[in-house]
Amino acid sequence: MNWTVAQRILGLLLMFFSLTMLTPLIFSLVFRGEAWLSFVESFVLTLSAGFIIWLPVRNARKELRLRDGFLVVASFWIVLGLFGALPFYLTHNPAMSFTDAVFESMSGLTTTGATVLTGLDTLPKSILYYRQQLQWLGGMGIIVLAVAVLPMLGVGGMQLYRAETPGPVKDTKLTPRVTETAKALWYVYLAFTILCVLGYLFAGMNWFDALCHAFATVAIGGFSTHDLSLAYYNSTAVNLVAVVFMFVAGINFSLHFFTWRYLNVRHYFDNPEFRAYVFVLVSVSVVVIVGLLWTGTYADPEDGIINGLFQAVSIATTTGFTTADFPSWPGALPVILIFASFIGGCAGSTAGGIKVVRCLLIYKQGVREIVRLVHPSAEIPVKLGRQAVPVRVIDAVWGFFSVYLIVFGVMMMAMMATGLDQVTAFSAVTLTLNNLGAGLGDVAAGFVAVNDSAKWIAITAMLLGRLEIFTLLVLVTPTFWRR
Amino acid sequence: MKILILGAGQVGSSAAYHLSHEEANEVTVVDMRPDVLRELQDRLDIRTVVGHAAYPDVLERAGANDADIIIALTDSDETNLVACQVAYTLYHTPTKIARIRAAEYMNAKALFTQDAFPVDLRISPEQLVCEYVEQLILYPGALQVLEFAGGRVRLVGAMADRNGPMVGQKLSVLKQHLPNAEGRIAAIYRDGTARELQGDTVIEEGDEVFFVAARQDVRVFMSEMRKLEEPVRRVVIAGGGNIGLRLALALEQTNQVKIIERDPRRAKIISEQLNKSIVLVGDAADEELLLEENIDNVDVFCGLTNAEEANILSAMLAKRLGAHKVMALINRASYVELVESGTIDIAISPQQVTIGSLLAHVRRGDVVKVHSLRRGEAEAIEAIAHGTKESSRVVGRRIDEIDLPRGTSIVAVVRGDEVSVAHHDTVIETDDHVIMFMTDRRKIERLEELFQVDVAFV
Numbered sequence: 001m002n003w004t005v006a007q008r009i010l011g012l013l014l015m016f017f018s019l020t021m022l023t024p025l026i027f028s029l030v031f032r033g034e035a036w037l038s039f040v041e042s043f044v045l046t047l048s049a050g051f052i053i054w055l056p057v058r059n060a061r062k063e064l065r066l067r068d069g070f071l072v073v074a075s076f077w078i079v080l081g082l083f084g085a086l087p088f089y090l091t092h093n094p095a096m097s098f099t100d101a102v103f104e105s106m107s108g109l110t111t112t113g114a115t116v117l118t119g120l121d122t123l124p125k126s127i128l129y130y131r132q133q134l135q136w137l138g139g140m141g142i143i144v145l146a147v148a149v150l151p152m153l154g155v156g157g158m159q160l161y162r163a164e165t166p167g168p169v170k171d172t173k174l175t176p177r178v179t180e181t182a183k184a185l186w187y188v189y190l191a192f193t194i195l196c197v198l199g200y201l202f203a204g205m206n207w208f209d210a211l212c213h214a215f216a217t218v219a220i221g222g223f224s225t226h227d228l229s230l231a232y233y234n235s236t237a238v239n240l241v242a243v244v245f246m247f248v249a250g251i252n253f254s255l256h257f258f259t260w261r262y263l264n265v266r267h268y269f270d271n272p273e274f275r276a277y278v279f280v281l282v283s284v285s286v287v288v289i290v291g292l293l294w295t296g297t298y299a300d301p302e303d304g305i306i307n308g309l310f311q312a313v314s315i316a317t318t319t320g321f322t323t324a325d326f327p328s329w330p331g332a333l334p335v336i337l338i339f340a341s342f343i344g345g346c347a348g349s350t351a352g353g354i355k356v357v358r359c360l361l362i363y364k365q366g367v368r369e370i371v372r373l374v375h376p377s378a379e380i381p382v383k384l385g386r387q388a389v390p391v392r393v394i395d396a397v398w399g400f401f402s403v404y405l406i407v408f409g410v411m412m413m414a415m416m417a418t419g420l421d422q423v424t425a426f427s428a429v430t431l432t433l434n435n436l437g438a439g440l441g442d443v444a445a446g447f448v449a450v451n452d453s454a455k456w457i458a459i460t461a462m463l464l465g466r467l468e469i470f471t472l473l474v475l476v477t478p479t480f481w482r483r
Numbered sequence: 484m485k486i487l488i489l490g491a492g493q494v495g496s497s498a499a500y501h502l503s504h505e506e507a508n509e510v511t512v513v514d515m516r517p518d519v520l521r522e523l524q525d526r527l528d529i530r531t532v533v534g535h536a537a538y539p540d541v542l543e544r545a546g547a548n549d550a551d552i553i554i555a556l557t558d559s560d561e562t563n564l565v566a567c568q569v570a571y572t573l574y575h576t577p578t579k580i581a582r583i584r585a586a587e588y589m590n591a592k593a594l595f596t597q598d599a600f601p602v603d604l605r606i607s608p609e610q611l612v613c614e615y616v617e618q619l620i621l622y623p624g625a626l627q628v629l630e631f632a633g634g635r636v637r638l639v640g641a642m643a644d645r646n647g648p649m650v651g652q653k654l655s656v657l658k659q660h661l662p663n664a665e666g667r668i669a670a671i672y673r674d675g676t677a678r679e680l681q682g683d684t685v686i687e688e689g690d691e692v693f694f695v696a697a698r699q700d701v702r703v704f705m706s707e708m709r710k711l712e713e714p715v716r717r718v719v720i721a722g723g724g725n726i727g728l729r730l731a732l733a734l735e736q737t738n739q740v741k742i743i744e745r746d747p748r749r750a751k752i753i754s755e756q757l758n759k760s761i762v763l764v765g766d767a768a769d770e771e772l773l774l775e776e777n778i779d780n781v782d783v784f785c786g787l788t789n790a791e792e793a794n795i796l797s798a799m800l801a802k803r804l805g806a807h808k809v810m811a812l813i814n815r816a817s818y819v820e821l822v823e824s825g826t827i828d829i830a831i832s833p834q835q836v837t838i839g840s841l842l843a844h845v846r847r848g849d850v851v852k853v854h855s856l857r858r859g860e861a862e863a864i865e866a867i868a869h870g871t872k873e874s875s876r877v878v879g880r881r882i883d884e885i886d887l888p889r890g891t892s893i894v895a896v897v898r899g900d901e902v903s904v905a906h907h908d909t910v911i912e913t914d915d916h917v918i919m920f921m922t923d924r925r926k927i928e929r930l931e932e933l934f935q936v937d938v939a940f941v
Contacts, residue, residue, distance in 0.1 A: 066525065158528060176485075176509035176530040176546075390517075 002068045004060035009072050009160075010079065011054025016146050017080060018046035020137060021087065021130075028126030035091045035124045042086035049083065067480065069159025073143055074472050077463060080142065081106040087130055094123060099452045106459045108134030109142075110466035111350060113222025113320040113437025114458070115446045120227050125208065128225045132212040138466070139219025139350035140189045140253075141165065148182035163471045167252075167347025168358055168397050174257050188256045189350075192218045196245045203237035217245045220351045222320030222437040230310075231323045239310045239323055250277065250317040250345030272385045273346050273357040280356065284340045285312035288333055295330045316340035318352040320437030327440045334440055338427060341436045352435025352465050354404060358397045361389060403469055408433060411461050418454040428454065432461035484845060487550040487576075488512045489536035489566050490557030491519050493814050494582065494608055497834035498554060498841055501859055503527045507928060508845065511545045514557075537565040539573055552578040554841060560585050564600050571601035578844055580604040584725065604844060608837045613729040615836050616810065619829060620734065620783055623712040623808070624705055626691065626829055629854040631865045632897040632916045637701050638669065638854065638863050643690045646710035655682040657707065666696030666704050667904045669894040669920040670861070677861070677890065677922035693856075693863075695894045695918060697902040715782040719743065719806070721767030721797050722788030723753045726812070730787065735759040741776060743767045767797040770804065779805030786811040795822055802826045816858055835859065846927075848934035851916065862921045868911050870936040877917070877933060883907040885933070888926035893919050 021043040028036040064072070084105035088096045096104065100116045107114045108131050120128065137145065141164045158178045174181045193214050200210035209225055216223045226232035230242060248256075251274060258267040268274050289308035298304040307324040314321045315337040327334050344353015364382045371380055381388035408429055415425035424441035428450070431439040442449055447458065464472055474480050484507060488499050491514035503510040510529040513536045514520050520531035534541030536557050547553065553570045555563035563581040570576040581602045583589050589610070595602050618628035627640035643650045649657060654668055671678045672691040678684060686692060686708070696704045705711060716739055720727045723744030731740050731753075740760040744750040747764050754762040765772045767786065778784070784801040786794030786809070794811040795818065802809045803826070810829040813819050819830045835855050842853035842862070852865040872879030876886070882893050882905055893905045897916040903909065911917060921930065 158524075173530045176503075176511050176528075178528050180509070 002060075002062055002065060004057040005062050005064055006068045006071045006075070008054055008057045008060045009064070010076055011050045011052075011057070012150065013072075013076050013143065013146055014050030014053060014079060014083065015047055016050075016150065017083065017142065018043050018050060020133065021046065023133060024087070024126045024130040027129045028124065031125040035087070035093065035126050038087050038090035039126065039130070041090050042083070045086060046083045064159050066159055069163045070471055070474050070480070073160055073163035074467065074475050076143065077109070077467060077472075080109060081459065081463065084109055084134055087127065091124070091127060094119075094127070097452075099455050103447060103455045103459055104131065105134060106462050107437070108132075108221070108223060109138035110435050110462040111135050111138050111219045111221040111318075111352065112432055112435045112462045112465070113216065114431055114439070114443070114462075115223065116448055116455070118227060118446070118448055120225060129208075129212060131223050132215040132221075132225070135219040135221030135223050136193070136215035139221060139249075140185055144182045145186055148179060148186050164467070165348060166352075166468050167355060168361070168393055168400070174254055184257050185253050188253055188260065189218065192245065192248060192256075196241070199241040199245065200238065203233075203241045204235055205233065205238065213242070214245070216321075217242055217319070218249045218350065220246065220249050220317055220319045220345065220349070220435075222314075224321065229322045236306055239306055242321060243310055243313045246313050246317045246319045246321075247281065250349050250351040252346040252348040253350075254348055255346075270385065273360060276360045277346050277356045280340065280343055281313060281316055284316050284336065285309050287336060288312045291331060291333045292329065297329060311337060312340070315436065315438065316343065318344050318434050318436045320431070322438055325444075326438075327444045338430055338436075338440065341430065341434045344434060354401065354434075357384070358400060360384070361394060361397045362401060365394065400469065403473065404433075407461075407464060407469060407473075411457055414457050415454050418451055418457070420450065420454055424450075428458060429461055432458045433465040435462060435465045484552065484847075485509045485546065485550045486511070486845065487542070487545055487547060487553045487570075489553070489555040489563070490514060490582075491516070491523055491531075492556065492558055494834060494837055495554075495556040496523055498556060498838060499523065499527055499529055501838050501842070501855070502845060503529045505845075505927060511550075513541060513545050535562075537562050537569055539569055542566070542569060542574070547574040547576060550574070550576050552576070552580065552844065555579075555581040557582070558584075560588055564588075564602065567602045568600060571597075578603050580606060580841065580844060583607050584609060586610075586729075604840070606837060606840050608833050609725040609729060611836045611840065612726050612812070612831060612833045613733060616726075616730055616785060616787075616831060617733050619810065620715050620718065620738070622701060622705065623715050623782070624709055627693075627856070628701075629856075629863060631695075631852055631863075631895075631918050632902070635698060635897060635900070636695055636895050636902050636918060637698055638693060638695050638894075638918075638920075639701055639705065640691060640693045640856070641705060641708050643686050643688055643692050644709040645688050647686075647706070647708040649707040650686050650688055650709075653683050653685055654680065660707055661700075661703055664696065664700040664703050665902055665904050666694055666700050667894060669693045669695050669863075669892065670922055672857070680892070693920065695904070695920075713782075717741075717781045717783075719773075719776070719778065719781050719784045719801070721784070721786045721794070722812075723749055723762065724787065724789055727785075727787045728753050728756065730785065731757055731760045743772070768793065768800055770800065773801060773804055781806045782808060784809045788812075791815060791818060795827065798827050799825075802828075819858065832858070847931045850931075850934070860922075860924060862924045862927065864919045864921065864930070866917050866919070866934045868915050868917055868934065869913060871913065874936050875913075875934075877911050878913045878915075880911060881907065882909050882911070885911070887919075887933070888921075888923075888929040890923040891919055891921045891926060891930060893917055 021039050025039045028034055081102055085101035088101035088104050094117055103116050143160050143164045147161055161178055174184050196214035196217050197210050200213055212225050255267050255271055259265055289305050292304040292308045293301055310323050311326045318341050342354055343359045344355055345351020347355045347357045368380050411429045412425050415428055424443055427439035427441050428443045431437055486502055486508055488495050491512050499510050499512050502508045512529055513532045517533045524531045532545040547570055553576045555566045557563055560583050567579040567581050570579055579602050583605045594600050622628050625639050625641050629638040670693040692708050694704050718734055718738050718740050720731055720742040723742050727742055731742050734740050742760055743763045745766055750762050750764045778801055784806040786798040788794055791813045798809040798811040808828045810831055811827050813830045819832050822830050839854040843850050849867040854863040868877045870878050895918040896903050896905055
């Protein structure tokens with residue numbers, strides 16, 4: 001273990017992160033100077049903490065090993081959750097407890113979008129903007145951003161990149177240099193953000209809301225600046241813009257990159273994961289819309305179609321924006337939506353969940369077993385598109401799947417032990433572990449009414465979900481620490 | 484620079500290692516073995532592509548469309564040639580380098596034209612290694628002998644021992660010792676680190692001294708550093724592979740060569756090609772065999788088999804049995820470090836020998852020759868100065884006016900046929916070949932910039 005190198009990078013990253021507290025300061029000054037002091041204090045505290053961590057080891061310049069990558073990424077995300085909470089904790093409006101502040105910050109950074117705040121419409125604009133910005137930074141990954149803009153991370157950049165990016169296969173680079181790959185991803189991300197802002201402006205939002213919601217949309221986050229979320233606008237145009245960008249952000253960003261690089265959309269349609277992703281979204285939407293129309297939940301069929309489509313895309317991509325009170329929809333519809341969030345978006349996107357490609361591989365394995373029953377001596381590789389998937393990857397997918405389920409079970413029981421009822425506990429774990437943010441039962445309107453211990457469990461679950469469990473879990477295994 | 488390396492074998496991986504450590508390069512490696520590539524990508528900041536190196540679709544996936552250089556280093560000559568052809572025909576890749584093993588292809592110079600095989604540079608690691616060993620045998624006592632300016636200038640590394648007249652003396656004394664010879668000390672390494680050179684720097688016993696000298700003056704310079712050794716007569720080569728055979732062929736006219744080969748069939752084949760050398764069938768680590776062949780009278784023993792462990796062990800054994808000087812061919816950089824401080828006199832690293840010829844093509848500016856030294860940490864470079872005083876930052880200036888990066892020194896200047904040692908007041912002219920020694924290779928980009936002609940003035 002390379003403690004000093006890990007420490008040096010941690011310090012650098014923290015100083016880097018402290019800079020992001022300066023943009024809300026601008027908003028605070030533009031909008032009547034509310035809460036500016038808490039941002040200045042947080043900036044100074046974070047910067048000096050990073051500096052103190054960095055100073056004693058500033059000359060440590062060994063290469064980062066695989067293990068150090070895990071250590072840096074996991075510890076940085078934990079530290080990030082704590083320091084990101086500073087502005088919430090230090091400000092007087094809203095007055096938040098330590099637990100609530102960390103919850104809000106972690107929910108933002110992991111792009112979950114569950115909140116402990118109420119009365120969002122009356123909060124200072126700077127705080128509102130800061131929440132959205134946390135989501136935006138967490139979406140593509142703040143470490144990936146750091147790899148892109150801080151050249152001194154160098155070779156170790158790949159180890160960090162790998163520990164933070166979601167998906168089963170992480171060796172594919174878009175360009176030979178990891179810094180260039182990280183840059184490419186952020187350019188694509190930035191481009192979509194700008195398009196999304198324009199889309200929202202066009203649909204009738206004011207520029208502040210457009211910017212804030214664009215951040216939350218392309219990050220697949222789900223924070224809003226209004227208590228009613230997107231239902232506040234009651235506008236079909238806004239909803240459609242959101243649907244388009246949630247859909248786009250749930251696609252693997254390397255596909256966007258190749259499309260942009262070669263000016264050819266065939267990359268999307270050649271990709272089996274993309275096709276499965278579209279299939280899932282379309283079928284969930286159709287089922288939900290048909291369900292709503294059949295039961296006559298909405299008097300106007302157009303409302304049913306728009307709300308059904310919006311909720312299906314928002315929940316299945318794990319965004320968690322709401323336009324309708326979907327938990328009270330009839331029959332199995334709420335549960336269908338919640339289950340769809342387990343599949344989540346594509347690998348290498350900003351979405352949460354298990355990821356489409358893993359579910360696709362598990363499904364294909366099931367099919368293979370059936371074929372094997374009929375042809376016992378057949379050699380049947382599991383294929384994605386025209387390529388056979390290495391056994392190692394399939395093993396890893398199964399490992400991930402089973403650990404996901406175990407973590408889910410343990411978390412749910414722990415939640416129930418703190419006094420939550422079964423539906424609430426189930427949905428609380430789902431919405432945090434999948435980084436979804438919208439749930440059923442008592443957490444349908446956020447975590448306001450939930451006790452502190454359950455909030456800490458939720459904080460852990462959000463982090464596990466964002467780092468795809470293993471990056472965090474590996475740190476608590478004895479093998480990792482054995483020399 | 485976008486570089487495509489085909490083949491992740493020993494030469495390929497070390498090329499990827501060296502090239503990807505320079506910030507300006509973007510390296511992609513193609514190979515058929517996914518496990519080798521995965522391991523390589525874990526260590527280096529490169530992109531890897533699995534597939535056959537000569538197939539157009541594989542090359543396209545690897546980014547051949549906008550590659551600046553394609554370096555084909557697979558172990559099949561045919562694959563390398565076809566890959567260069569494909570890159571030329573389909574992607575118009577500007578620079579194509581191919582590794583060619585078979586002397587049969589290498590000798591047919593007419594093959595390598597734009598309308599046959601469009602290969603800009605052919606490298607044969609076997610031949611380079613063979614020439615390298617040949618130089619070492621020609622200059623006994625040298626650890627490294629590298630050529631510049633078409634052989635007119637040589638850079639020689641040697642260990643100073645107590646019998647050298649210069650040992651214990653200040654550098655400024657050298658000129659008095661050798662008033663008529665052209666040459667100077669380029670670098671001194673003590674305990675593994677480079678020393679800063681000043682007039683009053685004292686050469687100590689055990690220093691690794693690098694000096695440049697005109698070809699005819701190498702011997703006198705060497706005699707200043709250590710007791711001049713007798714010319715090599717008797718050479719034993721362990722391993723009758725490609726390198727061993729080539730070396731035997733090159734040496735057998737002037738030296739007594741014995742070559743030990745384990746495989747009787749291979750021994751038969753090489754014995755038919757060699758005229759004067761004696762081919763012995765047996766194990767190079769067989770004590771009886773070595774004693775029987777008078778190993779204690781041998782001047783140089785070279786372990787040149789494919790197995791580096793066998794080379795190390797047989798060389799150590801030969802040394803213990805009385806061979807005067809032993810060399811071993813070692814691929815792994817970590818083994819080279821282990822061995823060089825021990826009983827083995829010279830470790831020959833094929834990668835380091837090969838990489839220089841690749842680097843010369845990767846460097847910006849008109850770089851003719853690059854030799855990689857001390858496991859890639861230092862570099863000796865020959866570059867041509869172009870332009871005028873206005874457009875170049877080198878031409879028309881005295882050496883002490885040139886803003887060289889730290890750890891870099893201009894050691895010699897070749898103008899036409901004339902070799903002159905660089906002094907602080909030497910003025911560089913256009914078309915001069917400037918030979919430099921760089922103790923810290925990480926500064927290479929600044930050096931490249933220095934030798935580029937400012938386009939605005941052309």
